[in-house]
Amino acid sequence: MELLHNLALGMSVVMTVDNLMYCFFGALLGTVVGVLPGVGPVVTIALLLPMTFGLPAVTAIIMLAGIYYGAQYGGSTTAILMKLPGEPSSVVTAIDGHAMAQKGQAGVALGIAAIGSFIAGSIAALFMALFSPALASLALEFGPADNFALMAFGLIGAVVLARGDPLKAIAMVLTGLVFGLVGTDVSSNQPRLSFGFSSLADGISFVVISMGLVGVSEIIANLERPEGERSIQHRIGRVWPDRAAFAASWRAILRGTGIGSLLGVLPGAGAALAAFTAYSTEKKLAKDPSRFGQGAIEGVAAPESANNAAAQTALVPLLTLGLPSGASTALLLGALTIQGIVPGPQIMDDMPDLFWGVIASMWIGNIMLVVLNLPLIGLWVRMMRIPYRLLYPAILLFCAIGVFSLSSNPADVFLTAIFGLLGYVFIKLDCDPAPLLLGFILGPLMEEDFRRALIITQGDFGVFVSRPISATLLAAALVLLITLLVPAIRRGREVAFQE
């Protein structure tokens, strides 16, 4: 009964004209920017963040949530129509989705992706509503040492699922932590690592880091690839799947939803792992696995449901523990911080309207995505044909103004240029920026908990192993770390990634 009461509260928050409008705006903008070629979901969220800064907290978060799943859906659309997955979570969608598109069934692939995402999103929202209070009440028992251990575990989880070499991913996490140290030390009021620049005294804004590292650097990297003929499917065909298509895919949608809802809660790139697991599950269960890769509709329905469910349940640890699971949720955490909201177990008691409003808005947002996407697919296709030479000046300009609008300080724009160059170097060196972003956002929070834990115990590091929660989490992190670094297991992981 309490659940119904809470959901009703959430609905009452969303059902204001303003919030509905911003939820719609968010989903629309997220999809529009997300379908642009060369603009992945993380860049989309970073680009659109400044639009939410002037809004009241609840409205801003609702709009952000809309941007978040709009961007996810935009990424799937480019995966199906152009075989260009915007981020790892839609890589498997591209396989059968694009094969369907080449057979003239692009519309059905997009339709089942939208419907699967909607079903997954609705079930996952319910899952969130059921699961979050339990997790939050568990987390209320957490002391500073436990919080520190939890975030350490989250960072290692991000390393496990980062692309490429784990040693470099760990180094990127450490680099992120170091960038997070820049600024004034809270307890002594002394500047740290600011190299005498007054604009670094307040630390580096996460908007600057994310726009530079993922936005600007990707523009530079995209520009050096020759703009060849992209294979966009012009024939979309019917969008609403027929009875046979539904019959073939409803089980895949439900299984994908289950897999995604569970895996999304794990730290690391939960949505990518969920999509991959859902795809291989369907392939194993299929009577004729050879259809996969040739345009099997389950091969679209399952991973799309899974990544949407996971994208949503990833908000459970984000809101109740303050633990982001990937680059996109790390950006959401940064945006929450700018709004003055500190996610954590107390958020459900302190700000029930915010928490339940977000859950309700996800459901509403998913309806909007279906309503928006099915009729507008033709428009998305046309937007994909915009040549990159017209797009990238616009993206760069929005980066520049977005960063400048933070505090009307040109130094932020200069810093973005520097991080753009650094990000480009990282791309060349095969260093995935996601672990750095996560380290950067979690760094200051971890430092605070680390310090507090040691103040309480008067400098005794034993607290991290004597508290059962902290000890368990750190042990789990250690096990993960060892499995990463032992060569035999690593080879297995590489095989799994290639499959």
Place this chain on the structure above:
Amino acid sequence: MSSLSSLLSNRFFSNGVSSALRQKDFLAGLLFLLIGIVVTVQGAELAQGSAQRMGPGYLPLRLGLLLGALGFVIALRGLRGADDPLPAFAPLPIVAGTVGLLGFGFAIETTGLVPASALLIVAARVASWKGARFELPLLVLALSAIVVLVFRYGLGLPVDLWPDLSGWGG
């Protein structure tokens, strides 16, 4: 020691020093080592405090050392691993992106939003000059209009649109 000398002979003398120095992992390790050293040196200059009462330099020093050590390991491994050279850098996109942003940063407070936007777009387009003759002016017009509408009027960003010329007349 023997492994070190075999390492050196393999990479340095059979393929040449320059080939060793072009390895992706070696360069990545070097970059992390460099960041680690800078942070360590900066951190060491600040008060350290104790675990119970950490000074501002406590964590920078330790994280810097850790990052530097890890960078060293990655660099060493890069010398020994399979040949994986750094791909070429494209100078034009780098210059276009960077100059565009820097130009915008310098122009925004002196000339206002519209000229700064135009400057960024023109600088950025240096990286790809293709397209019809009127494409660039049209792009400048369209994007400036969007930006002014969204940021100045939509979001109320307190910024001038044009340079302040009032002082010039007198």
